[in-house]
Amino acid sequence: MDTEELRERFLVEDLFSDGEVHLLYSHQDRVILGGAVPTDGPLTLPVPAELRAQNFCDRRELGIVNVGQDAVVTVDGTEYAIKNKGCLYVGRGAGEITFAAPGRFYLYSAPAHASYPTTLVQPGEGDKRELGEQATSNKRTLNRYIHPDGIRSCQISMGVTELAEGSMWNTMPAHTHDRRMEAYLYFDVADDARVVHLMGEPEETRHLIVANEQAIISPSWSIHSGVGTRAYSFVWAMAGENQDFDDMDHRTITQLR
Known part of the structure; x- marks a missing residue:
């Protein structure tokens, strides 16, 4: 394509x-x-x-x-x-x-x-996780809202991730999860900023340039990661075979092509 x-x-x-x-x-x-x-x-x-x-x-x-x-x-x-x-x-x-x-x-x-x-x-009342480091430009706060130990649902898992000022990478190392699809909504993206969203099979990646309040549909076989020209937030949401947040098949940056 x-x-x-x-x-x-x-x-x-x-x-x-x-x-x-x-x-x-x-x-x-x-x-x-x-x-x-x-x-x-x-x-x-x-x-x-x-x-x-x-x-x-x-x-x-x-x-x-x-x-x-x-x-x-x-x-x-x-x-x-x-x-x-x-x-x-x-x-x-x-x-x-x-x-x-x-x-x-x-x-x-x-x-x-x-x-x-x-x-x-409300914001801050979910399962709050501090992830990443400033040294790798991926310091971020993840709030899980809809998940098995929080708001119960049939199959939706959903939350919000906010990147710290000066951080730009999300979800690195990248991963897939064949048991679920995922969608990202990028927001709090400045008018003159963009997010470069990585997608595709790990061995043959693609990218999309994403503006504020635009969403990505990520099939189960696709990685989903991105880097912005400045800090931003995104809503992540999943549905499919299971709701195990940590059920991921990781790919290190050295494995991506």
């Missing part, structure tokens, strides 16, 4: 538009990526025709991360005030879901076979 074909198949450039909800259905583990940007009034989560369902969560679960200002999501009449970088899990069986300004909400959904309660976790 050339650059244009790679971007068409693996990069989502237009998730966020003022006053709209955008949804993308992927056949990678049948996940849905979305962005909701309420402006003049609340936005209701629509039901894509592909689902053949009355409500979005009739057979699905949903993870929501607020990448904008503190704002409210309402699920079946219950309001959840989500801070910037906070996460709301919505379980299977939920009905109406609405989003209020001034939030900018990133959505990640996967099929679900059981119901777990809708649960809110």
